[in-house]
Amino acid sequence: xxxxxxxxxxxxxxxxxxxxxxxxxxxxxxxxxxxxxxxxxxxxxxxxxxxxxxxxxxxxxxxxxxxxxxxxxxxxxxxxxxxxxxxxxxxxxxxxxxxxxxxxxxxxxxxxxxxxxxxxxxxxxxxxxxxxxxxxxxxxxxxxxxxxxxxxxxxxxxxxxxxxxxxxxxxxxxxxxxxxxxxxxxxxxxxxxxxxxxxxxxxxxxxxxxxxxxxxxxxxxxxxxxxxxxxxxxxxxxxxxxxxxxxxxxxxxxxxxxxxxxxxxxxxxxxxxxxxxxxxxxx
Amino acid sequence: xxxxxxxxxxxxxxxxxxxxxxxxxxxxxxxxxxxxxxxxxxxxxxxxxxxxxxxxxxxxxxxxxxxxxxxxxxxxxxxxxxxxxxxxxxxxxxxxxxxxxxxxxxxxxxxxxxxxxxxxxxxxxxxxxxxxxxxxxxxxxxxxxxxxxxxxxxxxxxxxxxxxxxxxxxxxxxxxxxxxxxxxxxxxxxxxxxxxxxxxxxxxxxxxxxxxxxxxxxxxxxxxxxxxxxxxxxxxxxxxxxxxxxxxxxxxxxxxxxxxxxxxxxxxxxxxxxxxxxxxxxxxxxxxxxxxxxxxxxxxxxxxxxxxxxxxxxxxxxxxxxxxxxxxxxx
Numbered sequence: 001x002x003x004x005x006x007x008x009x010x011x012x013x014x015x016x017x018x019x020x021x022x023x024x025x026x027x028x029x030x031x032x033x034x035x036x037x038x039x040x041x042x043x044x045x046x047x048x049x050x051x052x053x054x055x056x057x058x059x060x061x062x063x064x065x066x067x068x069x070x071x072x073x074x075x076x077x078x079x080x081x082x083x084x085x086x087x088x089x090x091x092x093x094x095x096x097x098x099x100x101x102x103x104x105x106x107x108x109x110x111x112x113x114x115x116x117x118x119x120x121x122x123x124x125x126x127x128x129x130x131x132x133x134x135x136x137x138x139x140x141x142x143x144x145x146x147x148x149x150x151x152x153x154x155x156x157x158x159x160x161x162x163x164x165x166x167x168x169x170x171x172x173x174x175x176x177x178x179x180x181x182x183x184x185x186x187x188x189x190x191x192x193x194x195x196x197x198x199x200x201x202x203x204x205x206x207x208x209x210x211x212x213x214x215x216x217x218x219x220x221x222x223x224x225x226x227x228x229x230x231x232x233x234x235x236x237x238x239x240x241x242x243x244x245x246x247x248x249x250x251x252x253x254x255x256x257x258x259x260x261x262x263x264x265x266x267x268x269x270x271x272x273x274x275x276x277x278x279x280x281x282x283x
Numbered sequence: 284x285x286x287x288x289x290x291x292x293x294x295x296x297x298x299x300x301x302x303x304x305x306x307x308x309x310x311x312x313x314x315x316x317x318x319x320x321x322x323x324x325x326x327x328x329x330x331x332x333x334x335x336x337x338x339x340x341x342x343x344x345x346x347x348x349x350x351x352x353x354x355x356x357x358x359x360x361x362x363x364x365x366x367x368x369x370x371x372x373x374x375x376x377x378x379x380x381x382x383x384x385x386x387x388x389x390x391x392x393x394x395x396x397x398x399x400x401x402x403x404x405x406x407x408x409x410x411x412x413x414x415x416x417x418x419x420x421x422x423x424x425x426x427x428x429x430x431x432x433x434x435x436x437x438x439x440x441x442x443x444x445x446x447x448x449x450x451x452x453x454x455x456x457x458x459x460x461x462x463x464x465x466x467x468x469x470x471x472x473x474x475x476x477x478x479x480x481x482x483x484x485x486x487x488x489x490x491x492x493x494x495x496x497x498x499x500x501x502x503x504x505x506x507x508x509x510x511x512x513x514x515x516x517x518x519x520x521x522x523x524x525x526x527x528x529x530x531x532x533x534x535x536x537x538x539x540x541x542x543x544x545x546x547x548x549x550x551x552x553x554x555x556x557x558x559x560x561x562x563x564x565x566x567x568x569x570x571x572x573x574x575x576x577x578x579x580x581x582x583x584x585x586x587x588x589x590x591x592x593x594x595x596x597x598x599x600x601x602x603x604x605x606x607x608x609x610x611x612x613x614x
Binding site for chain 1: 312313316317319320321323324325326327328330331333334337338341391392393395396398399400403404412414415416417418419421422423424425426427428429430432433434464467471495496497498500501521524525526527528532554557558561562566574575578581582585586588589592593
């Protein structure tokens, strides 16, 4: 009935033009996305074979397993650095700081600035600071430190939002029972906000997995399973980049791109699922 | 309004808590942990400070050595010649052209899609479109770049290659189209949020005055969300200027001064200039310094854009506060 009314309400030809424009735009956006995903999948899936998953990379097999393992290591290392800082910052902003204080404004401003800086600038900074100035060289430690700074604003923002969405009644109840602020934060607020924080963390995992520009000069491009924090490595996204631009192993590049795409899509799907669960729970 | 009230209550509660925590028994643990959280909160400030200090410390001296005017206005980028010259005008223009092209393509489609999602599409379709857009935001830029290399570049070469004497399909046009696609999710999600935030009364008023659905949306709702839509465009510009990998993979990367209408020729952007040459540059040389200085120029561009974005967003908050106050009075 509603759609029928909308149909009748299109009184002028200009309304029809607008209607068509809007639908055309919506459909073309989705079409572009589907074309991209399906193109990569169709070209890549036939070239996925067991040789791609051998432990050693050789020019014969172009194995992506070392890159995959490096990626997983990078994810853990980066989260290990960024999550404590991010969550603690959000706790300070939401639970401790008085609203509108200079410091809170300064923190807001800097996180917004960090969120807007392009990844190549992070890469440049990481190279100058972590690799050269601190003398870590190109290493997974330098790479993940760079990425940690990059995902910090994302973690702060999502944690802040989930802390804010915890009803004040929880806090009041906890105080009424005689708990201090610290106990309230750790026993009441954080446990109920965990799913929301988790959604933000998964989202930043997606960022880490997909990042290239910030890593190219901070982690190196040696294809190996890193043996220590100071050894070089190559993540999956960098591996796709190198295979694609070298132009020697296009088929393997397609196959690696499929693996990367599937990993990232799964991560995003997980994140939005976690977010929805969190929202449902609070209702 | 409720939120404001809540905020006030929360801050009142916070200040009363502060008084409470002065009790001697609780001081230690509470104080220490408060200090820990506080120190962590300083991390983001420290990070921005470090980024500024190190970029400027490494970028400004070479900039002074080359000469700021020379660096920004010369069109000769010959870093490895026997008489090296460092002029990044082609790259600055390249970034502007490519971003301009991306905006021309991505913004109309993005905003129309945002209108589609916020006001036009049936709920069943929305349930499919919304996650699709957030998936699109999550696709890594290498994948976009790879897609561009394999699909866009050959397609452009096939269509225009002979007619315009192209060496390859790597061109300003390819980079613009690819970036136009890549900024879509950013533009769409911010514009959609802002269009949805427009009060329903405006729409109903327009309908009551006899406008059709589309007319009401285009002539009343979208203009009312103007500053939010502008913010979406500005953020899109920021994304496009800062994008590195995908541009580097399809733009051709010749450091040559181009004119805006030469979109079948290759360009190099500020970002790809850094990524292309950092790999082989000798650390500490003037060439390295010039690359860092390129990063500084890019950084300044981005800071200006961010400032613009936050001004546009603030404007919106201010309006809604005003509205709230009015509402409170009338009650």
